[in-house]
Amino acid sequence: MSQELRYATIAQLTTMLATKQVSAREITDAYLDAIEVSNPKLNAFITITAEQARAQADASDARIAQGEARALEGIPIAIKDLFCTKGVQTTAASHMLEGFIPPYESTVTQRLYDAGMVGLGKTNLDQFAMGSANITSYFGNVLNPWGENLVPGGSSGGSATAVSANLCAASLGTDTGGSIRQPAAFSGIVGLKPTYGRCSRYGIIAFASSLDQAGPITKTVEDAAILFEIMAGHDEKDSTSAHHEIPHVSNMLEGDMKGLRVGIPLEYRPDGLDAEIAAMWDHGVEILRARGAEIVPISLKHTKYALPTYYIIAPAEASSNLARYDGVRYGLRVHEAGMGIDDLYECTRSVGFGAEVKRRIMIGTYVLSAGYYDAYYKKAQRVRGCIINDFREAFEKVDVILTPTAPSAAFKIGEKMDDPVTMYLNDVFTVPASMAGIPAMAIPAGLNKAGLPLGLQLLGRSFDEVTLFKVAAAMERDLGFVRLKV
Numbered sequence: 001m002s003q004e005l006r007y008a009t010i011a012q013l014t015t016m017l018a019t020k021q022v023s024a025r026e027i028t029d030a031y032l033d034a035i036e037v038s039n040p041k042l043n044a045f046i047t048i049t050a051e052q053a054r055a056q057a058d059a060s061d062a063r064i065a066q067g068e069a070r071a072l073e074g075i076p077i078a079i080k081d082l083f084c085t086k087g088v089q090t091t092a093a094s095h096m097l098e099g100f101i102p103p104y105e106s107t108v109t110q111r112l113y114d115a116g117m118v119g120l121g122k123t124n125l126d127q128f129a130m131g132s133a134n135i136t137s138y139f140g141n142v143l144n145p146w147g148e149n150l151v152p153g154g155s156s157g158g159s160a161t162a163v164s165a166n167l168c169a170a171s172l173g174t175d176t177g178g179s180i181r182q183p184a185a186f187s188g189i190v191g192l193k194p195t196y197g198r199c200s201r202y203g204i205i206a207f208a209s210s211l212d213q214a215g216p217i218t219k220t221v222e223d224a225a226i227l228f229e230i231m232a233g234h235d236e237k238d239s240t241s242a243h244h245e246i247p248h249v250s251n252m253l254e255g256d257m258k259g260l261r262v263g264i265p266l267e268y269r270p271d272g273l274d275a276e277i278a279a280m281w282d283h284g285v286e287i288l289r290a291r292g293a294e295i296v297p298i299s300l301k302h303t304k305y306a307l308p309t310y311y312i313i314a315p316a317e318a319s320s321n322l323a324r325y326d327g328v329r330y331g332l333r334v335h336e337a338g339m340g341i342d343d344l345y346e347c348t349r350s351v352g353f354g355a356e357v358k359r360r361i362m363i364g365t366y367v368l369s370a371g372y373y374d375a376y377y378k379k380a381q382r383v384r385g386c387i388i389n390d391f392r393e394a395f396e397k398v399d400v401i402l403t404p405t406a407p408s409a410a411f412k413i414g415e416k417m418d419d420p421v422t423m424y425l426n427d428v429f430t431v432p433a434s435m436a437g438i439p440a441m442a443i444p445a446g447l448n449k450a451g452l453p454l455g456l457q458l459l460g461r462s463f464d465e466v467t468l469f470k471v472a473a474a475m476e477r478d479l480g481f482v483r484l485k486v
Helices: 002-007 010-018 024-042 050-065 107-114 157-164 181-187 221-231 275-290 303-324 341-352 355-368 373-394 420-427 431-436 465-479
Strands: 045-048 076-080 118-123 170-175 190-193 213-218 261-265 294-298 400-404 440-447 453-460
Touching: 002 024, 010 024, 010 050, 010 221, 024 045, 024 050, 024 076, 024 118, 045 157, 050 118, 076 157, 107 170, 107 221, 118 157, 157 170, 157 181, 157 213, 170 190, 170 221, 181 190, 181 440, 181 453, 190 221, 190 465, 213 221, 221 440, 221 465, 261 275, 275 294, 275 400, 275 440, 275 453, 275 465, 303 355, 303 373, 303 420, 303 431, 355 373, 373 431, 400 465, 440 465, 453 465
Parallel strands: 076 118, 076 170, 261 294, 261 400
Antiparallel strands: 045 118, 170 213, 190 213, 190 440, 400 453, 440 453
């Protein structure tokens, strides 16, 4: 029974709880038992909040018995360790914040708790969300349950592994340049990056403020819709939070594809594109065509500049955001008697930050420095404007865009670690949507010859998650992907 509970979706568990087939405590215990067995190998969790989770589950059972169940009552969810959680260690997978206990709750996690979520713990990630393989964490690499010594993708690799290995019903992630979608593709699950501004960034440890966005990682499109409705919404604590009505997308997953215009960008099929990924993409196109959609070739001509532009803007913002970690106010402090303030800063940051974080801080500081600001950062912002215009023009012709999610399946740990540029190329298909701030969803589409998951990505107009969910749900049904059961 405990195995079957772990394989169930949020929608299924909610029905089982409502009909008294199972209790929230039984579901929570099933996941906690699985975490105890699997986490020593997979390293998906940094902090496990077993006692808190059981108390929350018992409270949920009491509410259900009284007929007061909320939308997410008794559903166990894992939280990326980038969300501040009141009274629970929040590290950003760094030595710099090891042992930090926030005195407040992030808006997104608070909304989920208010809806009845049971919090299982905090998941591992690339340090300060900087990485594409979850190999930069101070707390060690995360492993992908689909194979031996495989990366889960990043930065939300711990969240993706927790869902894929059935260690939680769903998880929270953040996406800056693909950090939800790419690990979802590597792990055979669903990952949504909502429109920038849909979900509050309050209480999320900042990487790149104009790009960071919270989103759900789930087993199905329906589950992603359920979480999206709860997570999204305006927050006065976040100046970038959007004033837009939240649609009930979970009730809009059925729909006719006839007349739907699907864009296929020419620039996403470069010379040398992996043949299995190209074939999977073609299969997705045929599914939508068979459902009556019109397939429209489009051009996103500035796509080739998106990745280098991202790796100017994101490090620049990171350089500014991470300046707060100085060894004075909070977090790690490396200090010896007689040490001056400059030495304190230098020693604290040298010890507290990992190699990838230091690399991005140095890049960001360089492009923002006098003499280089105009040549790099200012020019990158102009190119970003061109990328936004490309998508705006494309969505005058089409309703949704279909692309691959990642240029490869999950690769072995150590395979690309020696070359940061090669590692950065993992984000080539996901970065443009982040630069434009539009919603994007990764769905599992099939397996390659090695038996590893491959994903497709759907891109939508800003604040048009409804169309994205409708198309994704239809494709999910036709693709018939079988999730991992471990």
